Amino acid sequence: MSDPVLVTTLLFGGLVVFLAIGVPIAFALGGLSAVLIATMWNVDGLNLLPMRAFQNTSSFQFLAIPLFIFMASVLQRSGIAETLYNTMQSFAGTLRGGLAVGTIVICTLFAAMAGISGAATIAMGLLAVPAMLERGYAKGIALGSVAAGGSLGILIPPSVTMIVYGLISGTSIGKLYAGGVLPGLLIAGLFIAYLLLRGWLQPEMAGGTETRRYSWREKLVSLKGLIVPLGLVVAVLGSILGGLASVTEAAAVGAAGALLAAGVQRRLGWGLIQEVCNETLLLSCMIFWIIIGASALSTFYTAAGASRLIESLVLGLEVDRYVILIGILGLLLALGMVLDTVGIIMITAPIVVPIVTKLGFDPVWFGILFIVNMEIGFLTPPFGYNLFYLRGVSPPSVTMGDIYKSVLPFVMLMLLATGIMLVFHDIILFLPDRLF
Amino acid sequence: GPVASEESYHWQIQSNLNAGEPGYVAVEKKFVELAEEMSGGRITFDLHPVGALFPISEGLEAVSTGLAQMAVLTGGYYSGKMGPIANLEMGVPGSLRTPMERYNFFYKKGFIDLAREAYAEQGVFYLGPQFSPPWDMMSKKPITGMEDFEGLKVRAFGIEAKWYEKMGASATFLDGGEIYSALATGVVDAARWASPSGNMNNSFHEVAKYYMQPSPMPVPNNFFAVNMSAWKELPDDLKAILEEAAIAASFEYLAISALEDAKAMQDMQAAGVEVSRIPPEEWRKMEAIARDLWQDYAEADAYAKRGVEMLNAYLEELGR
Amino acid sequence: MLDLTFRWIDRVIAGIGRAAALLVLVVIALVVYEIIARGAFNMPSSWAHELSTWLITALIFLGGPYALAKDHFVRVDIFYGQMGSRTRAIVDTTVSTALFLIFVGVLLWLGGELALRSIAIDERSATGAWGGPVWAAKSLLPIGAVLLVLAWLSRLYRLWAGDERDGGSA
Ligand code: NA
Numbered sequence: 055m056s057d058p059v060l061v062t063t064l065l066f067g068g069l070v071v072f073l074a075i076g077v078p079i080a081f082a083l084g085g086l087s088a089v090l091i092a093t094m095w096n097v098d099g100l101n102l103l104p105m106r107a108f109q110n111t112s113s114f115q116f117l118a119i120p121l122f123i124f125m126a127s128v129l130q131r132s133g134i135a136e137t138l139y140n141t142m143q144s145f146a147g148t149l150r151g152g153l154a155v156g157t158i159v160i161c162t163l164f165a166a167m168a169g170i171s172g173a174a175t176i177a178m179g180l181l182a183v184p185a186m187l188e189r190g191y192a193k194g195i196a197l198g199s200v201a202a203g204g205s206l207g208i209l210i211p212p213s214v215t216m217i218v219y220g221l222i223s224g225t226s227i228g229k230l231y232a233g234g235v236l237p238g239l240l241i242a243g244l245f246i247a248y249l250l251l252r253g254w255l256q257p258e259m260a261g262g263t264e265t266r267r268y269s270w271r272e273k274l275v276s277l278k279g280l281i282v283p284l285g286l287v288v289a290v291l292g293s294i295l296g297g298l299a300s301v302t303e304a305a306a307v308g309a310a311g312a313l314l315a316a317g318v319q320r321r322l323g324w325g326l327i328q329e330v331c332n333e334t335l336l337l338s339c340m341i342f343w344i345i346i347g348a349s350a351l352s353t354f355y356t357a358a359g360a361s362r363l364i365e366s367l368v369l370g371l372e373v374d375r376y377v378i379l380i381g382i383l384g385l386l387l388a389l390g391m392v393l394d395t396v397g398i399i400m401i402t403a404p405i406v407v408p409i410v411t412k413l414g415f416d417p418v419w420f421g422i423l424f425i426v427n428m429e430i431g432f433l434t435p436p437f438g439y440n441l442f443y444l445r446g447v448s449p450p451s452v453t454m455g456d457i458y459k460s461v462l463p464f465v466m467l468m469l470l471a472t473g474i475m476l477v478f479h480d481i482i483l484f485l486p487d488r489l490f
Numbered sequence: 491g492p493v494a495s496e497e498s499y500h501w502q503i504q505s506n507l508n509a510g511e512p513g514y515v516a517v518e519k520k521f522v523e524l525a526e527e528m529s530g531g532r533i534t535f536d537l538h539p540v541g542a543l544f545p546i547s548e549g550l551e552a553v554s555t556g557l558a559q560m561a562v563l564t565g566g567y568y569s570g571k572m573g574p575i576a577n578l579e580m581g582v583p584g585s586l587r588t589p590m591e592r593y594n595f596f597y598k599k600g601f602i603d604l605a606r607e608a609y610a611e612q613g614v615f616y617l618g619p620q621f622s623p624p625w626d627m628m629s630k631k632p633i634t635g636m637e638d639f640e641g642l643k644v645r646a647f648g649i650e651a652k653w654y655e656k657m658g659a660s661a662t663f664l665d666g667g668e669i670y671s672a673l674a675t676g677v678v679d680a681a682r683w684a685s686p687s688g689n690m691n692n693s694f695h696e697v698a699k700y701y702m703q704p705s706p707m708p709v710p711n712n713f714f715a716v717n718m719s720a721w722k723e724l725p726d727d728l729k730a731i732l733e734e735a736a737i738a739a740s741f742e743y744l745a746i747s748a749l750e751d752a753k754a755m756q757d758m759q760a761a762g763v764e765v766s767r768i769p770p771e772e773w774r775k776m777e778a779i780a781r782d783l784w785q786d787y788a789e790a791d792a793y794a795k796r797g798v799e800m801l802n803a804y805l806e807e808l809g810r
Numbered sequence: 811m812l813d814l815t816f817r818w819i820d821r822v823i824a825g826i827g828r829a830a831a832l833l834v835l836v837v838i839a840l841v842v843y844e845i846i847a848r849g850a851f852n853m854p855s856s857w858a859h860e861l862s863t864w865l866i867t868a869l870i871f872l873g874g875p876y877a878l879a880k881d882h883f884v885r886v887d888i889f890y891g892q893m894g895s896r897t898r899a900i901v902d903t904t905v906s907t908a909l910f911l912i913f914v915g916v917l918l919w920l921g922g923e924l925a926l927r928s929i930a931i932d933e934r935s936a937t938g939a940w941g942g943p944v945w946a947a948k949s950l951l952p953i954g955a956v957l958l959v960l961a962w963l964s965r966l967y968r969l970w971a972g973d974e975r976d977g978g979s980a
Pocket residue numbers: 164165166167168169170206207208209210211212213
């Protein structure tokens with residue numbers, strides 16, 4: 055096959071150009087892969103496109119995507135989400151940034167309920183973005199907190215990404231699961247601290263300058279807005295932890311539970327169900343068609359010998375082991391800008407994990423840093439799943455530029471978290487060392 | 491076929507395993523590198539890990555269309571395309587017990603010719619089996635006899651699922667990526683997966699503390715599939731090299747696994763895993779149930795009928 | 811005449827999409843059924859999981875054209891958003907159409923061959939005991955590709971006709 059450097063240039067360059075001029079993302083990915091496969095590999099290689107298309111749409115784990123979208127859509131359209139944000143408002147009435155903090159908390163809970171990313175981002179995009187925009191939050195804060203909070207899904211267990219990583223790198227999945235918990239909380243904590251700071255410095259961007267204090271009576275009454283959302287969290291998490299449902303199946307518990315709750319509150323009609331189904335279809339199609347194109351592009355890049363290129367970049371470096379490590383993390387960040395997670399793991403993990411282990415770093419510790427890097431990849435342009443998902447659910451007034459700008463501070467915070475974990479290994483290793 | 495020439499060939503191969511796993515290393519060392527060396531570089535390969543080029547469930551399609559010239563595939567995935575001959579090719583429970591029996595069945599009793607006939611219909615040249623270490627069962631409760639299958643929730647599929655169900659279990663199919671969490675929370679009580687090193691690589695010992703012996707699938711195999719026209723293009727000497735390299739890779743896999751499995755078994759036991767053993771007389775009864783199930787394959791089609799007859803004839807020769 | 815044809819195409823695509831959208835209700839029911847059958851009665855089915863994934867396949871391939879007609883295939887709009895409607899129409903008619911046709915054309919051509927081979931051998935599922943018809947699920951690929959092409963042509967037509975109507979909201 056062709057020279058991997060040439061392939062890399064064409065792939066990165068083509069993607070940037072096509073995305074920049076506004077080609078629909080799915081077609082940019084799919085069309086570019088087809089062209090590259092046919093010209094730089096062979097025409098028979100094109101068979102991977104329909105195979106990847108069928109594999110992705112019929113993947114059981116991806117079933118969680120439409121199911122969680124459905125759940126979120128029911129909650130949003132039945133007004134349950136509105137009530138939830140009213141409750142949060144009544145408690146955080148004088149706290150600027152309070153709703154964004156609440157959003158991060160919900161995202162963290164969502165991360166514990168879902169094994170894949172995307173489900174949380176798009177569900178929270180449906181629920182939280184309109185609620186925050188309505189209540190005087192600036193686009194940057196509303197969008198950024200959802201995009202970033204949604205990326206926690208692969209770091210906080212359960213996590214399909216960790217399972218893929220664990221298998222390919224031969225790392226204990228239990229230890230990775232345990233290792234992701236504290237870093238997940240650390241990152242969520244950094245987000246919260248940042249949002250409170252923003253709210254304090256720029257109240258006009260975080261809920262407005264006019265504050266209203268709610269009486270204790272109002273607060274107590276509003277608490278009933280928590281019943282349904284909390285009930286759903288308990289049902290979904292309970293069905294997983296109780297061994298009743300597999301992680302994917304639990305998404306159906308959430309969807310059915312939302313339907314039931316809306317029905318009991320008499321907020322459900324055939325018209326609303328149809329609207330919810332329609333919205334689920336439109337958003338699921340947007341996601342799946344991007345996934346199809348992205349997996350085709352990653353497959354091509356793998357077949358084109360990407361791992362040989364990575365190997366030549368990282369092997370034989372005779373410098374300080376932390377320099378090598380940071381170099382590897384930088385490489386992962388660069389790949390995260392254009393490729394999807396599974397593709398990056400397949401291309402890099404078999405090469406970099408043995409190197410890192412040989413340098414004396416703990417494989418679980420590195421595994422979590424790797425996963426955090428993948429999380430950042432969801433947020434970095436030009437190709438960032440969470441950015442696109444959010445664009446798909448946001449009102450027309452939100453542009454891709456708004457979304458790119460909104461995630462920047464959160465990306466910095468995740469880099470900061472990476473730095474903290476580079477210094478304090480125990481943030482990752484405390485739980486795995488004690489549990490296993 | 492064409493005579494030896496100086497023409498050179500470059501093939502893409504996808505393994506059925508992740509890079510670094512014993513079966514992958516065996517293909518790398520004793521198929522790819524050996525064939526490259528024996529051919530003086532006239533045939534070379536790019537070896538890819540499982541899923542890198544195509545999902546294994548579409549393996550026959552991928553090889554027959556030329557997406558990859560070659561792949562290591564697992565027959566069980568294709569029984570829906572070509573009937574139970576694919577299961578007989580992969581190995582059925584309650585039949586052969588040792589790799590040598592399996593080798594003789596393929597190469598001395600002529601089962602490989604039947605496999606080649608059947609796979610040729612799918613546009614694939616069946617180069618040969620790659621014998622695998624056992625596919626074992628790990629569980630959350632000890633399994634020491636048939637009665638322990640009563641009410642057991644097992645992750646399994648195909649003929650094995652039917653076998654466990656006959657003994658009172660309920661069988662569920664879960665994607666590979668869901669098994670760990672499903673065992674952890676108790677969605678399933680047991681899962682049939684790989685040999686000790688493969689099971690340990692999946693971290694199953696963290697969530698399922700019992701290791702059933704004997705193995706329900708003591709001598710399964712994957713196989714080397716080659717695109718039919720790519721095969722026909724090869725000169726005879728390269729064909730012979732690839733056929734022998736396939737056998738070498740088979741035994742290399744068994745050899746590396748034996749080393750790694752012994753170590754993994756001790757590591758898992760150190761981590762609290764216990765072996766639960768089914769006594770021989772009980773195991774024979776269980777095997778008889780499995781044997782009844784695959785006898786029924788003979789009704790399905792001509793290939794399966796011939797396969798069952800060959801297997802029965804060989805078992806008779808072995809005195810079983 | 812052309813206008814009528816495209817209106818009619820939009821209506822068919824919207825009809826198919828809206829029908830496909832209801833499949834998600836069936837999927838929820840199937841998965842909940844499976845959880846209860848296994849958890850309460852220890853009787854897992856061999857078909858609920860696989861059937862669910864095929865229904866989602868139907869949702870994506872039959873609903874995709876509807877989503878495309880309603881302009882739900884997101885793009886990076888940093889520059890696109892600044893362009894005039896004529897420039898946008900030019901981008902969509904040239905580069906986007908080329909990439910679209912290559913991508914969807916491959917899905918139609920090779921996905922069609924994949925489906926035809928599957929139909930020819932009556933391909934069945936191998937993972938569960940039920941032996942469900944894989945060929946039916948694979949057939950959705952070329953059908954979806956044809957509908958996508960129609961949806962895209964209709965979109966281009968509307969772009970140049972200066973028709974701002976939201977596709978297929980019949
Ligand atoms: Na998670």
